Amino acid sequence: MTNAEMLLPHAALARALQEKILAKLPLALAKGRALNFIPYTVRDGEWAEGPFDRICWWTNGFWPALMWEAYLLTGEEPYRLEAQRAEEMLDEAFRDIDHLHHDVGFMWLISAGAQYRLLGTDASRKRMLLAANLLAGRFNPAGFIRAWNGEENAGWAIIDSMMNLSLLYHATDLTGDPRFASIAMRHADTAMRCFIRPDGSSNHIVVFDPRTMAVLDTPAGQGCAPGSQWSRGQAWALYGFTLSHLHTGRADYLATARLVADHFIAMAKQNDWVPKCDFCQSPDDPLVDACAGAIAASGLIELARASGDPRYCDSGAHILRALDERCSDWSASSPAILTRCTGSYHGNDHEIAMVYADFFYVEAVRKLLGDSFLFW
Numbered sequence: 001m002t003n004a005e006m007l008l009p010h011a012a013l014a015r016a017l018q019e020k021i022l023a024k025l026p027l028a029l030a031k032g033r034a035l036n037f038i039p040y041t042v043r044d045g046e047w048a049e050g051p052f053d054r055i056c057w058w059t060n061g062f063w064p065a066l067m068w069e070a071y072l073l074t075g076e077e078p079y080r081l082e083a084q085r086a087e088e089m090l091d092e093a094f095r096d097i098d099h100l101h102h103d104v105g106f107m108w109l110i111s112a113g114a115q116y117r118l119l120g121t122d123a124s125r126k127r128m129l130l131a132a133n134l135l136a137g138r139f140n141p142a143g144f145i146r147a148w149n150g151e152e153n154a155g156w157a158i159i160d161s162m163m164n165l166s167l168l169y170h171a172t173d174l175t176g177d178p179r180f181a182s183i184a185m186r187h188a189d190t191a192m193r194c195f196i197r198p199d200g201s202s203n204h205i206v207v208f209d210p211r212t213m214a215v216l217d218t219p220a221g222q223g224c225a226p227g228s229q230w231s232r233g234q235a236w237a238l239y240g241f242t243l244s245h246l247h248t249g250r251a252d253y254l255a256t257a258r259l260v261a262d263h264f265i266a267m268a269k270q271n272d273w274v275p276k277c278d279f280c281q282s283p284d285d286p287l288v289d290a291c292a293g294a295i296a297a298s299g300l301i302e303l304a305r306a307s308g309d310p311r312y313c314d315s316g317a318h319i320l321r322a323l324d325e326r327c328s329d330w331s332a333s334s335p336a337i338l339t340r341c342t343g344s345y346h347g348n349d350h351e352i353a354m355v356y357a358d359f360f361y362v363e364a365v366r367k368l369l370g371d372s373f374l375f376w
């Protein structure tokens with residue numbers, strides 16, 4: 001089916017959500033534009049920053065990315081100016097190498113990368129390529145991009161990194177140098193082999209022997225228990241394999257994205273389309289992660305476009321509707337849209353707003369409206 005045919009049944013939902021988003025984004029901007037930090041969550045009705053790592057906090061690219069989303073939806077200059085101001089604030093992170101990590105794609109692909117691709121800004125191209133070199137530098141030639149820092153983590157890889165691979169694919173497109181894409185594919189191949197289980201669920205973390213690639217452990221990570229299914233990790237896998245397919249044309253990445261998506265859909269349906277924080281948590285445990293839902297919705301709409309299968313678009317729309325009805329704050333009392341996001345199952349950040357949840361929500365709605373610009 002064509003993308004336009006798949007989107008047609010959801011046109012009224014897309015327009016209704018667009019209207020609500022356009023009414024809310026001016027408040028997000030008004031409360032964010034004068035800050036000397038980059039918003040992460042909301043406390044007492046005001047934007048608040050990430051809990052540690054200051055400018056290197058891994059979600060800091062999502063604020064400028066949200067502003068680019070707003071600019072794409074409205075064409076209004078104040079959003080562009082705030083996206084550019086935040087991108088410049090991020091330059092300080094390039095000088096804090098001890099705190100930079102595997103999430104440099106989240107930080108620079110959707111901020112500088114978006115600006116370069118939308119406006120052709122040369123300084124943004126340089127930032128994007130510097131970030132791609134930092135990510136490539138984290139590659140262990142045994143076959144994976146390592147997560148986090150410190151000697152004790154030398155063999156750690158996480159499913160989240162599937163989303164950062166797009167930075168490397170774009171770097172190859174920009175420079176003509178195949179090394180970046182080849183690192184991305186080596187990592188994706190490892191993730192396909194060592195993270196994804198036969199039922200379509202994924203480990204969050206795999207600990208390898210950094211020399212031999214022997215699997216040493218698969219800890220719970222941000223999920224509830226070893227062997228469990230942290231829903232945001234499942235969403236990163238769904239969207240990440242879809243993106244690796246889009247950048248490489250490889251059928252095995254598409255098949256993996258579909259396997260993960262089918263499992264995600266079955267699990268999300270069990271809770272009326274708002275994903276539990278971990279698909280293996282106790283059935284009486286009500287903890288959800290609206291952010292996992294927003295990431296998955298955007299990934300599913302992309303997967304529908306890539307595969308021509310309308311079930312994925314329909315499921316993405318179900319999630320967006322459920323998030324609107326049960327996990328959103330459209331009032332003026334908070335600058336953020338989504339509520340009920342979870343940092344990690346065992347952490348303290350439960351039932352909070354998160355700037356990246358709003359980014360993926362707005363991205364998904366923009367796709368449902370038929371816009372095809374892809375930040376990734």
Ligand code: GLY
Binds near residue numbers: 103232
């Ligand atoms: N990349 C970490 C997270 O999803 O919380």
